[in-house]
Amino acid sequence: MSEAEYRIERDSLGEVHVPFDALYGCQTVRATQNFSITHMKTHPMMIRSLGMVKKACAKANCICGHLDEERTNYIVSACDEVIEGKLDAWFITDVIQGGAGTSVNMNTNEVIANRAAQLAGKPLGQYDYIHPNDHINFGQSTNDVFPTAGKLTCLFLVENLLEEIMLLQEALLDKSIEFNDVIKLGRTHLQDAVPIRMGQEFHAFATAFVRDIRRIKLAFSNLKSINMGATAIGTGINADEDYKRICVSLLSDISNVDLTSARDLIDGTRNVDPFVWAHSSLKTFCVNLSKMCNDLRLMASGPKTGLGEIILPARQPGSSIMPGKVNPVIPEVCNQVCFQVFGNDVTILKAAEAGQMELNVFEPVLFYNLFQSIDILANACHTLRVNAISGIVANREHCKDLVEISLGTATALAPHIGYANASKMAKQALHENRKLRELILEHDLMSREKLDEVLNVKEMTRPGIPGMHKRNSKPKKKKEES
Known part of the structure; x- marks a missing residue:
């Protein structure tokens, strides 16, 4: 890089070469040199959340008298551009980083400081007018900014996931009506x-x-409690006494989320168990989602030699060697998403447990996994609904044939001919490959009319004893004697 392509910035460790036109600064550059781990950058929604936090902080500091109105206006304008996604390209730190999120916080501080200075007609990288630490980060620490932005991000992302789950649920209810006679x-x-x-x-x-x-709603609602004003370890050092109350109120208005201040800021800074609970609700959802996908794949197995009870929409050729083969790829991808979430849960559990003393330093990997789980689950629910559930067809005649040749209907006979006789008939039918109905009549265990009533398979899918009494009948009241 030639001299014309970079500027020199200085921090407590010395000089750093920064690209001449970059909105980030020296601490961001150091982070990219130290943490080339996943080659994935800060989640776009996290960037917007950080912009909201910094905007609320600047306005709160102005109200408290620690930031003049002129600088505040430039900072707020820069924050608005961050919130709108206009400055995403300048957020370049790796999602997994040491330092408990300090690098992404400083990346944010530097971008906002440089953009605010640029709006004021000042050169980039010269922080005498607006400084990343002295102005953008005043009254704050990474240890309250980073978890607060992470909570906001979770709350924003989970809304899309909840919408997709509800749409999937509605699609399943539609199918329950369509298949109610099968x-x-x-x-x-x-x-x-x-x-x-x-x-x-x-x-x-x-x-x-x-x-x-x-x-999910209940677990994620706990993320509305934030620790802004806690600063380094929860004691609130270097934050104005009125700052916490004002900042939380402003951030609620800016984010349109009803936030509250943590009752105990020290607890709110050192412990991250609310994230563990939030993700555990996603893990539990995955248990039900993956189990359902397993059932769908079994019901669709075949098409000739499996259960073949349903037909899933054909979405792509299933084999590079077997012509005509079509696989249940949509349920399969949902299974794999659930497996990923299960793995993410272990990482989040370990990250939360491994914190020490007044701070958990492992929030970067915790957030990376939590954000990913929310995103991929929303995508999985969408593709399952659109590409599988909505187009499922019931193989009605095949289902009827399987019921007729099965021995499952023997259960309905037990209250009428006894468990032992019903079991004997079922075993004989299986051994001789005969229909259960034929054997019952052959052994004169029940009349044909009664047998038709008992072996009514539709009645077997309702509460009660088939053939024992009429459905929904009410006992008649005895007439009073005159």
């Missing part, structure tokens, strides 16, 4: 059980997601 065989231990309506299965899928939505 009788199929239920399975336990992957063995034949008793009849069930396919609509009931899809309704159960949707019901599980209702709980997931509730859990």
Whole structure:
């Protein structure tokens, strides 16, 4: 790099060459030299959250009398550009970094300071008018700025995820109505059980997601408690006494999130368990999501030699060697997303547990994994709904045939002919490859009319004892004797 292409900046460690037109400064350059880890940069939503935090801080410091109005206006304008995403290119630190997030905080401070100075007609890299630390970071520490921005980012990102889960749930409910008349065989231990309506299965899928939505909302709502004003370790050193209250109020207005100040700023600075709980709600959702995808792949297995109860939309050729093969690629990719989230949960758990004393220094990797989980789950729910669930077709005749040849209907016979007789007939039917109905009539265990009533498979999918009483019947009141 020639002299014309860079400027020289200085920090406590010495001189640093910074690209001449860069909005970042020397500490950002040092971070890129030290932390070339993932080659992935700060999440765009995190950049916007940092811009919101810095805007609230500048305005709070102005109100408290620690920043003049002229500088504040330039800083706020620069923060607005950060929030609008106009300065994303200048946020260049790696997402995994040492220093508890100091590098991305300083990257933010330098970009805002240089852009504010530029707006004021000052040269880049000369911080006598607006300084990254003395003005942009006044009354703050990485240790309250970084977790606060991380919480805001989670709250912003999870809204999209919740919307996708709700849309997926609605698509499943639509299918539950469409498939409500499709009788199929239920399975336990992957063995034949008793009849069930396919609509009931899809309704159960949707019901599980209702709980997931509730859990996610509750867990993430705890991230609205922030530690702004805590500064280094939670004691609030170098922050004006009125700053915390004003800053939290301003940040709530700027972000349109109803934020509150942590009751105990020391606890709010040293402990990150709210993030563990938030991610655990995503992990629990993944358990239900992946289990459902497993079921869909089993139900669609075949198409000739598997269960073949449903037909998934064909999205791409399934093999480079087997002509005509089509695989359940959409449920498969959702399974893999869930596996990734399970792994992310372990990383977040370890990062939270490994903090020491007054600060957890592992928030960078924690946020990287948490943000990724939210993003990829939203994408997975979207593709599952659009490319799989909405186009599922029930293989109605095949489901009917499987029910007719199964022995699962023997369960309905037990209350009428006894468990032992029902078991004997089921075993004989299996051994002789005969229909259960034929054997019951052959052994004169039940009349044809009664048998038709008991073996009504639709009745088997409702509460009650098939053939024992009429549905929804009410006992008649005895007439009073005159």
